[in-house]
Amino acid sequence: MKKKKILYIAVAVLIIGTILTGVWFNRQPEPGKITYRQFLQDIEAGKIEKVYLNDSDKLEGEYEDGEAFITDNPRTQNLKEFLLIHGITVDETNGKIKGEQLLNVLIILGLFGFLLFAVKRNMPGQKRDKIGKSGFSAVKPENTNVNFSNVAGNEEAKDSMQELVDFIKNPEKYARYGARLPRGVILYGSPGTGKTLMAKAVAGESGVPIIAASGSDFVQVYVGLGASRIRELFKKARSYGKCVIFIDEIDALGKKRDGGADGGGNDERDQTLNALLSEMSGFHDNEGIVVIAATNRLDTLDEALLRPGRFDRHIEIQLPDIKSRLRILELHSKNKPLGQDVNLEKVAQQTVYFSGAKLENLLNEAAILAARRGSDSIHAEDIETAFYTVVAGAEKKDRSSVSDTERMITAYHESGHALVTKLAAPENRVTRITIIPSTKGVGGFSMNIPPDRMYHRKKDMENSIRVALAGRAAEELIFGEDNITTGASNDLEKATGTLLNMIRRFGMNAKSGLLNYDVLYNNGFQQVQDEILEECRRRMDELYKEVRDLLRNNRRILEAIAENLLARETLDEKDLDLIINAFAKAG
Ligand code: ADP
Ligand code: ZN
Numbered sequence: 122m123k124k125k126k127i128l129y130i131a132v133a134v135l136i137i138g139t140i141l142t143g144v145w146f147n148r149q150p151e152p153g154k155i156t157y158r159q160f161l162q163d164i165e166a167g168k169i170e171k172v173y174l175n176d177s178d179k180l181e182g183e184y185e186d187g188e189a190f191i192t193d194n195p196r197t198q199n200l201k202e203f204l205l206i207h208g209i210t211v212d213e214t215n216g217k218i219k220g221e222q223l224l225n226v227l228i229i230l231g232l233f234g235f236l237l238f239a240v241k242r243n244m245p246g247q248k249r250d251k252i253g254k255s256g257f258s259a260v261k262p263e264n265t266n267v268n269f270s271n272v273a274g275n276e277e278a279k280d281s282m283q284e285l286v287d288f289i290k291n292p293e294k295y296a297r298y299g300a301r302l303p304r305g306v307i308l309y310g311s312p313g314t315g316k317t318l319m320a321k322a323v324a325g326e327s328g329v330p331i332i333a334a335s336g337s338d339f340v341q342v343y344v345g346l347g348a349s350r351i352r353e354l355f356k357k358a359r360s361y362g363k364c365v366i367f368i369d370e371i372d373a374l375g376k377k378r379d380g381g382a383d384g385g386g387n388d389e390r391d392q393t394l395n396a397l398l399s400e401m402s403g404f405h406d407n408e409g410i411v412v413i414a415a416t417n418r419l420d421t422l423d424e425a426l427l428r429p430g431r432f433d434r435h436i437e438i439q440l441p442d443i444k445s446r447l448r449i450l451e452l453h454s455k456n457k458p459l460g461q462d463v464n465l466e467k468v469a470q471q472t473v474y475f476s477g478a479k480l481e482n483l484l485n486e487a488a489i490l491a492a493r494r495g496s497d498s499i500h501a502e503d504i505e506t507a508f509y510t511v512v513a514g515a516e517k518k519d520r521s522s523v524s525d526t527e528r529m530i531t532a533y534h535e536s537g538h539a540l541v542t543k544l545a546a547p548e549n550r551v552t553r554i555t556i557i558p559s560t561k562g563v564g565g566f567s568m569n570i571p572p573d574r575m576y577h578r579k580k581d582m583e584n585s586i587r588v589a590l591a592g593r594a595a596e597e598l599i600f601g602e603d604n605i606t607t608g609a610s611n612d613l614e615k616a617t618g619t620l621l622n623m624i625r626r627f628g629m630n631a632k633s634g635l636l637n638y639d640v641l642y643n644n645g646f647q648q649v650q651d652e653i654l655e656e657c658r659r660r661m662d663e664l665y666k667e668v669r670d671l672l673r674n675n676r677r678i679l680e681a682i683a684e685n686l687l688a689r690e691t692l693d694e695k696d697l698d699l700i701i702n703a704f705a706k707a708g
Contacts, residue, residue, distance in 0.1 A: 155190050168185055170182075170210060171212060172204055172210070174200070174213050179191055179192070182209075267321040269283075271318065271452065273315075273448035274442070278436050279319075282306075285306060286323055288411070290409075303411060305414065306435075307419065307427075308414070308437075309437055310437055311476055312417055312476065315478075316415040320415070324364070327363070332357060332358055332367065334369070336414075337370055345392065348392045348395070362409065366410065371426070372422060375397075375422050394425065414432060443690045444689075447466055459499050460498040460499055460501065462501045464501070474558065483504065486506075486507035487503040528687060529687065530606055532683040533679070534593075536679055538589075539692075539697055540591070546587070549588075550694060556691075582619055586664050590612065590613075590616055591672065593605060593612060594668045595679060597669065599680075624656055625637070626639065633652065678704045682697065
């Protein structure tokens with residue numbers, strides 16, 4: 122892309138240079154200034170060949186020897202006749218710009234325009250979308266026939282987006298209640314998980330146009346261009362009334378500032394970012410415009426973007442689990458002739474960690490193979506072959522390379538958390554366990570803690586430590602002490618924080634008593650540091666052993682949960698209860 126641009130500029134310079142040189146050498150000599158009297162004398166002397174006659178106050182012409190002259194124009198009525206009588210050619214085309222010069226100028230202007238167009242076309246990020254001078258394309262509602270039924274999985278995200286749809290449709294309703302409306306939503310998740318698709322679906326469901334741009338469209342070589350493009354984008358959006366603005370790769374213009382290491386070289390990006398933020402805060406509450414931005418990673422974004430009133434809703438778009446993969450495969454094979462021997466459920470099983478885009482790609486490759494064979498339908502074999510092409514084509518760091526061992530460790534780790542929640546802290550609800558990686562790390566476990574109490578009970582705090590320790594405890598129990606992993610690092614951070622607070626601030630530890638250790642420390646009792654550390658270690662160890670014993674005594678349930686998780690990748694609370702109850706009945 123960059124190379125091409127340099128080429129265009131080089132060609133432009135060359136052509137313009139050539140033309141200018143040509144004009145220089147062909148240019149008419151500077152006309153000599155003569156008095157009107159001299160002019161009349163020269164006419165009488167028959168020295169003048171040609172006169173350019175017009176309305177201006179100067180009169181130009183040429184002598185027989187080709188020399189040009191200029192004199193005052195008396196603008197007398199019969200000058201033309203006078204000249205003609207003396208056998209002088211009279212040219213009445215408008216003055217100084219003579220025919221051929223005019224042509225030259227036109228050619229230069231034409232070429233210039235063309236080059237400008239060519240160079241502009243090749244500016245980064247412009248690609249194919251070009252309607253109007255802004256270079257951003259807006260898909261009209263009739264083109265956005267995507268809706269939520271085209272997006273498989275991600276039910277929670279769809280629920281959140283449904284609210285957005287309602288807001289776009291009825292902004293007045295919310296405004297009437299004085300509700301602060303969502304202005305910006307960030308969709309984050311691995312590439313190809315359907316973030317763009319989701320934004321289109323929101324527009325489609327709301328029946329409004331979507332204006333799509335990419336963060337890289339705004340990062341330009343020319344200072345100020347990014348900011349002015351942002352303003353243009355929003356102006357265009359407002360002209361549609363209600364609409365969805367989609368900005369892909371928002372990180373291109375909203376990356377975290379790296380501590381000034383690059384010494385303010387990013388003025389341009391800051392200007393652009395500020396333009397975006399000020400446009401967003403300029404929305405009126407009942408306008409019905411929302412900005413949806415997408416990024417692969419939320420944690421690299423500038424905090425300025427994430428503040429309230431800006432992109433204050435963050436919705437994770439996850440890699441599909443086995444059920445969603447099947448849905449995606451079904452969606453994308455609708456228009457393809459599948460052979461009898463194709464079992465999409467089996468394909469869904471095989472494609473662990475595939476994104477939606479990759480699944481679509483898989484089916485497409487298979488269709489190409491079938492077409493090439495001249496077969497009337499896609500066979501299992503085509504999909505099999507395509508599978509290896511797609512996997513081999515994927516980058517190394519891609520999640521599809523997560524090994525089976527790692528999946529197994531993740532499954533036991535997450536099952537440990539879930540089982541201990543059910544056994545030790547049953548008033549908490551496990552909403553979801555998964556071994557599908559998210560941007561936050563491999564696997565995931567989520568728990569609904571009952572509504573915030575004003576005070577936290579000692580037993581709740583201890584239970585939350587037990588739940589946190591359960592991941593590591595399961596790993597150790599199943600795979601042995603030598604095979605424990607770094608997967609527990611966040612858990613340990615949380616557990617340590619909670620325990621330290623119990624001891625240091627809340628007087629919840631029998632051994633350390635009712636003292637506030639911060640007060641002691643500030644009053645010169647520095648040795649309490651060691652005491653706290655000692656007590657933290659002792660108590661954490663105790664809790665860990667409890668958890669490990671609990672899991673050991675329920676090992677068969679733990680294994681059953683992990684096996685289910687490996688097969689189905691995601692379990693919800695109902696699934697979990699079914700498994701646990703099966704064992705309870707069996708006694
Ligand atoms: P992202 O914006 O997250 O990189 P895209 O929305 O561009 O991903 O996804 C690319 C394509 O992959 C989509 O156009 C769609 O065909 C397919 N796809 C991705 N996720 C899904 C999904 N959840 N359901 C159906 N199709 C999907
Ligand atoms: Zn964990």
